[in-house]
Amino acid sequence: MxxxxxxxxxxxxxxxxxxxxxxxxxxxxxxxxxxxxxxxxxxxxxxxxxxxxxxxxxxxxxxxxxxxxxxxxxxxxxxxxxxxxxxxxxxxxxxxxxxxxxxxxxxxxxxLRPLAEVQQQLVTAQLALERDYEAQRELDTRYRVLMEMTRDPVMLVSMSSGKITDLNPAAAGLLGGTRPELIGTAVAQEFDGRRRGEFLEALSNMATAEATA
CATH class of the missing domain: 3.30.450.20 (PAS domain)
Incomplete structure (x- = not known):
């Protein structure tokens, strides 16, 4: 004993x-x-x-x-x-x-308080991530609507790679393709030969039309 x-x-x-x-x-x-x-x-x-x-x-x-x-x-x-x-x-x-x-x-x-505190921290972090995700999704939606509704050609190009990261339908039409086809392509190749001339002519025509409007 x-x-x-x-x-x-x-x-x-x-x-x-x-x-x-x-x-x-x-x-x-x-x-x-x-x-x-x-x-x-x-x-x-x-x-x-x-x-x-x-x-x-x-x-x-x-x-x-x-x-x-x-x-x-x-x-x-x-x-x-x-x-x-x-x-x-x-x-x-x-x-x-x-x-x-x-x-x-x-x-x-x-x-169990240490475990409960960790669980609460995880829940708080998850809620913060969900809020950030919802906010980002709202921004993405607004951005996409703006791109779709903008009549002027808009194209985003990566400064590091020179590739097209996004463009709206107006810009895709000028380049003779669709948005999925053009995203990820090198922007320089879109200015070769006849297509380069067509692109510059289209830009000139649009500028002239806006000036006389």
Whole structure:
């Protein structure tokens, strides 16, 4: 048999928080891991009923898990949210073990707040990405409508590659092709031979028409 002090030390370091609960669900002892003081001492829990320090949903989960445990199932765990009127609320995953002839309950808990914080950060990042995506999609839609409705030829060319990155139908018509055909082609090749002359003539005619309009 291990000395009581050694048993207490083992239990307090085996988990972030350890609860010893009587069959009546009265909390007999609370042990907090010395290296995990985020919980505080929690000695005020001793003598309280376990359901009284749980959220309503967690009270129901505890009842179901206790029924499973009494039915002979082993290796059970449950996530419980501790809550009180002092506005604190934190999740803990407990493994549950029956002890002794009276059926006392040993609960070894792992603080889930770090995991919950990471999950919240991921959710926040995902929402930000979705907002950015929606904003970008709206800009793309406006840009595409503007390109389609603009009567003047508009062509975008990459300065690094000299290739056409986008153009509107008016510019595609002047170059004698379609938008899908021309995107990605070198703009210089569109000014060779007869097509170059036709392109310049078309630009000149459009300029003359606008000047006399």
């Amino acid at each position: 291990l000395p009581p002090d050694l048993m207490t030390e083992i239990l307090s370091t085996a988990a972030d928080i350890t609860l010893l609960v009587a069959p009546t669900l009265r909390i007999v002892a609370v042990l907090v891991n010395p290296s995990h003081r985020a919980f505080g001492q929690l000695t005020d829990w001793e003598g309280m009923q376990l359901p009284d320090i749980l959220s309503e949903e967690s009270q129901r989960k505890l009842t179901l898990r206790l029924a499973d445990l009494d039915g002979g199932r082993r290796g059970l765990s449950v996530e419980l949210n501790h809550a009180s009127q002092q506005s604190w609320d934190f999740p803990v995953r407990y493994s549950m073990h029956r002890m002794g002839p009276d059926g006392s309950l040993l609960m070894l808990g792992r603080d």
